[in-house]
Amino acid sequence: MYNSSQPNTKQADVPPAQPNKQGGSESKKFEQKYLGPVPKALSVEGGAPQPVDQKNIDPDTYTEKDKVKATFVSLARNSDLYSLVDSIREVEDRFNKKFHYDWTFLNDVEFSSEFKETVSTIVSGKANFGLIPKEHWSYPEWIDQEKAALVREKMREQKIIYGHSESYRHMCRFESGFFWRQEILKDYDYYWRVEPDIKIYCDIDYDVFKWMKDNGKEYSFTISLPEYKETIPTLWQTTKEFIDKHKEYLAPNNMMNWLSDDDGNTYNGCHFWSNFEIASLNFWRSDAYRSYFEHLDKAGGFFYERWGDAPVHSIAAALFLPKEKIHFFEDVGYYHVPFTNCPVDPEIRKERRCNCDPQKDFSWRGYSCTTKYYNVNGFKRPKGWEKYTG
Amino acid sequence: MYNSSQPNTKQADVPPAQPNKQGGSESKKFEQKYLGPVPKALSVEGGAPQPVDQKNIDPDTYTEKDKVKATFVSLARNSDLYSLVDSIREVEDRFNKKFHYDWTFLNDVEFSSEFKETVSTIVSGKANFGLIPKEHWSYPEWIDQEKAALVREKMREQKIIYGHSESYRHMCRFESGFFWRQEILKDYDYYWRVEPDIKIYCDIDYDVFKWMKDNGKEYSFTISLPEYKETIPTLWQTTKEFIDKHKEYLAPNNMMNWLSDDDGNTYNGCHFWSNFEIASLNFWRSDAYRSYFEHLDKAGGFFYERWGDAPVHSIAAALFLPKEKIHFFEDVGYYHVPFTNCPVDPEIRKERRCNCDPQKDFSWRGYSCTTKYYNVNGFKRPKGWEKYTG
Numbered sequence: 001m002y003n004s005s006q007p008n009t010k011q012a013d014v015p016p017a018q019p020n021k022q023g024g025s026e027s028k029k030f031e032q033k034y035l036g037p038v039p040k041a042l043s044v045e046g047g048a049p050q051p052v053d054q055k056n057i058d059p060d061t062y063t064e065k066d067k068v069k070a071t072f073v074s075l076a077r078n079s080d081l082y083s084l085v086d087s088i089r090e091v092e093d094r095f096n097k098k099f100h101y102d103w104t105f106l107n108d109v110e111f112s113s114e115f116k117e118t119v120s121t122i123v124s125g126k127a128n129f130g131l132i133p134k135e136h137w138s139y140p141e142w143i144d145q146e147k148a149a150l151v152r153e154k155m156r157e158q159k160i161i162y163g164h165s166e167s168y169r170h171m172c173r174f175e176s177g178f179f180w181r182q183e184i185l186k187d188y189d190y191y192w193r194v195e196p197d198i199k200i201y202c203d204i205d206y207d208v209f210k211w212m213k214d215n216g217k218e219y220s221f222t223i224s225l226p227e228y229k230e231t232i233p234t235l236w237q238t239t240k241e242f243i244d245k246h247k248e249y250l251a252p253n254n255m256m257n258w259l260s261d262d263d264g265n266t267y268n269g270c271h272f273w274s275n276f277e278i279a280s281l282n283f284w285r286s287d288a289y290r291s292y293f294e295h296l297d298k299a300g301g302f303f304y305e306r307w308g309d310a311p312v313h314s315i316a317a318a319l320f321l322p323k324e325k326i327h328f329f330e331d332v333g334y335y336h337v338p339f340t341n342c343p344v345d346p347e348i349r350k351e352r353r354c355n356c357d358p359q360k361d362f363s364w365r366g367y368s369c370t371t372k373y374y375n376v377n378g379f380k381r382p383k384g385w386e387k388y389t390g
Numbered sequence: 391m392y393n394s395s396q397p398n399t400k401q402a403d404v405p406p407a408q409p410n411k412q413g414g415s416e417s418k419k420f421e422q423k424y425l426g427p428v429p430k431a432l433s434v435e436g437g438a439p440q441p442v443d444q445k446n447i448d449p450d451t452y453t454e455k456d457k458v459k460a461t462f463v464s465l466a467r468n469s470d471l472y473s474l475v476d477s478i479r480e481v482e483d484r485f486n487k488k489f490h491y492d493w494t495f496l497n498d499v500e501f502s503s504e505f506k507e508t509v510s511t512i513v514s515g516k517a518n519f520g521l522i523p524k525e526h527w528s529y530p531e532w533i534d535q536e537k538a539a540l541v542r543e544k545m546r547e548q549k550i551i552y553g554h555s556e557s558y559r560h561m562c563r564f565e566s567g568f569f570w571r572q573e574i575l576k577d578y579d580y581y582w583r584v585e586p587d588i589k590i591y592c593d594i595d596y597d598v599f600k601w602m603k604d605n606g607k608e609y610s611f612t613i614s615l616p617e618y619k620e621t622i623p624t625l626w627q628t629t630k631e632f633i634d635k636h637k638e639y640l641a642p643n644n645m646m647n648w649l650s651d652d653d654g655n656t657y658n659g660c661h662f663w664s665n666f667e668i669a670s671l672n673f674w675r676s677d678a679y680r681s682y683f684e685h686l687d688k689a690g691g692f693f694y695e696r697w698g699d700a701p702v703h704s705i706a707a708a709l710f711l712p713k714e715k716i717h718f719f720e721d722v723g724y725y726h727v728p729f730t731n732c733p734v735d736p737e738i739r740k741e742r743r744c745n746c747d748p749q750k751d752f753s754w755r756g757y758s759c760t761t762k763y764y765n766v767n768g769f770k771r772p773k774g775w776e777k778y779t780g
Contacts, residue, residue, distance in 0.1 A: 118745070121743050355478070
């Protein structure tokens with residue numbers, strides 16, 4: 001509507017060079033330099049790194065028709081509204097205003113009209129609002145609720161984070177076993193999970209959903225780290241029982257050696273931080289995952305312990321998918337309290353117009369599992385990573 | 391570059407209506423409904439409010455050529471970089487990506503290359519970097535520095551905010567008397583001051599600088615409040631001395647009764663919060679303001695007290711400008727710690743796609759001077775303001 005959609009390259013009204021000027025820059029026309037994520041490369045001992053092929057998107061041929069069946073998904077309370085719209089703005093400004101994918105909001109109670117009106121104003125795609133069925137947010141009949149209550153009491157004393165909380169457990173169980181089977185999501189294939197108060201620091205100028213599909217990716221992450229062991233005492237034991245009964249679900253070329261440092265005997269706690277996921281809904285809908293979740297649900301650890309959806313998703317992805325189907329989005333620039341993923345290579349930050357502080361990046365520091373992810377995959381680390389350790 | 395710049399209005403790939411669906415919205419085409427700020431209206435006793443004329447911008451005729459000589463201005467330290475780029479992103483995403491106005495950064499030391507490269511990547515206009523001359527950031531020769539040091543010591547004991555700080559005073563004096571006379575700004579007429587860690591919650595779809603110019607506005611604000619009296623004990627007395635000598639500078643129809651509740655005898659402390667200003671550089675360059683600043687500077691209160699640029703700018707604007715030349719941007723949705731300006735009328739928030747929480751709005755609450763501003767101007771308050779008081 002304005003004719004000024006192109007950056008101003010005319011110099012007529014621009015002040016001439018000034019004294020005391022420390023250097024400046026001309027108006028920039030943002031050219032699409034990249035058509036997908038930063039490519040990965042395999043480290044080669046004593047040789048040049050070998051780029052891993054990826055199928056990027058040609059902006060000259062990309063049209064509406066190339067969009068895939070995808071939606072953003074946010075589980076939210078009405079009271080989360082203003083924190084969530086901050087996140088929606090982030091995702092819209094950095095990505096979705098170009099593509100207009102749908103947004104789906106889920107709540108265990110009815111959304112208020114204020115919530116629905118406000119988010120509808122801010123999203124650039126269709127907004128769907130779903131009410132979670134009671135059976136997806138309550139105790140299964142086989143759960144001993146007294147036993148569960150005693151666990152919460154104990155964890156409260158032990159100051160285990162969220163250990164006191166019933167609703168947190170319902171949330172973890174929901175995100176593990178039910179979000180992907182909501183009726184309102186049934187015609188979508190991919191999703192991007194968005195939580196309140198996140199930041200996206202880099203521009204994403206290509207259709208990430210299409211890229212995931214074209215490249216056969218079924219799960220992706222930005223941050224990984226070890227779980228609090230006290231929240232998952234028997235998760236691995238329960239998982240091993242499942243694997244013993246269902247070896248057919250273990251993928252060839254899986255990431256067992258990311259989850260375990262002793263060939264599967266114990267779990268080191270490494271998981272993908274699930275508050276950011278761009279992934280395939282159909283993976284969760286697969287026989288492998290459905291039955292894994294059912295096995296876990298029957299064991300009761302969502303209530304008798306504090307199993308998070310993050311380790312549950314991660315164990316499943318790392319065991320039931322070949323590792324090539326998992327993707328690390330190093331170039332999105334993601335923040336969720338208290339961790340940041342910021343590309344440490346200044347070239348990448350410049351290319352993708354990231355405004356994050358690399359000093360805040362967590363990926364290469366001691367507590368992260370991303371270093372192990374790179375090792376397991378044999379990937380070459382980004383330039384300068386060694387300056388952002390410790 | 392992508393053909394997908396129009397929102398997806400095709401329904402082919404969109405899921406049909408879902409059970410448990412709480413209602414949703416179709417993809418939206420954002421139509422330009424407004425061509426300027428929310429119009430003000432004069433309250434009419436017992437009658438319909440009388441709209442105040444304003445000259446809005448016709449998007450059908452607006453072109454590059456209509457841009458005015460304007461720049462964003464940020465005084466920043468190198469260490470402010472990542473907080474500042476957050477603010478730059480806000481302003482770019484909500485406004486400047488459409489218009490590509492320049493950005494000017496000022497520092498009392500050289501900007502680092504990391505600073506210059508990072509901001510240059512994020513701004514969509516030209517980036518200028520200016521070094522502040524020493525004489526604009528140091529003690530004038532007439533200042534008794536021992537006396538100034540004793541003041542800082544005393545204010546530190548009294549816990550007056552920033553009362554201990556030399557650099558804060560240099561900053562206040564700089565913003566009061568020198569920023570507008572930097573060589574690097576000499577060919578600009580208007581500026582928008584941007585500080586680290588701000589938020590802009592609403593979309594601004596029209597050229598605010600052109601609007602200010604077309605409507606003869608020379609100063610604007612989003613938040614107003616009273617000053618800490620302990621920081622400005624003799625500011626008003628000094629001002630009165632100046633006015634007595636220069637009655638010619640007092641504008642007809644000025645806002646003395648906003649600054650003073652007793653016809654100018656004392657100052658009530660009301661000021662515009664200067665961390666947000668869209669204003670005319672030439673107003674500060676006027677004889678009235680130049681000589682007012684010089685009078686204040688000679689009196690020494692920047693150092694012997696803790697005069698802020700906010701009350702200094704505000705007193706000058708309120709006295710030397712007719713009130714019609716001052717504008718309250720109620721529809722920008724602005725946050726700077728710890729205050730928020732958020733349009734309380736949900737229609738405005740919807741129209742301008744604001745994602746702020748009206749409960750956080752400060753404008754109509756006890757501590758704000760914006761209520762007094764509306765009284766003095768006879769403006770009708772926004773719909774529902776009375777719910778956001780107390």
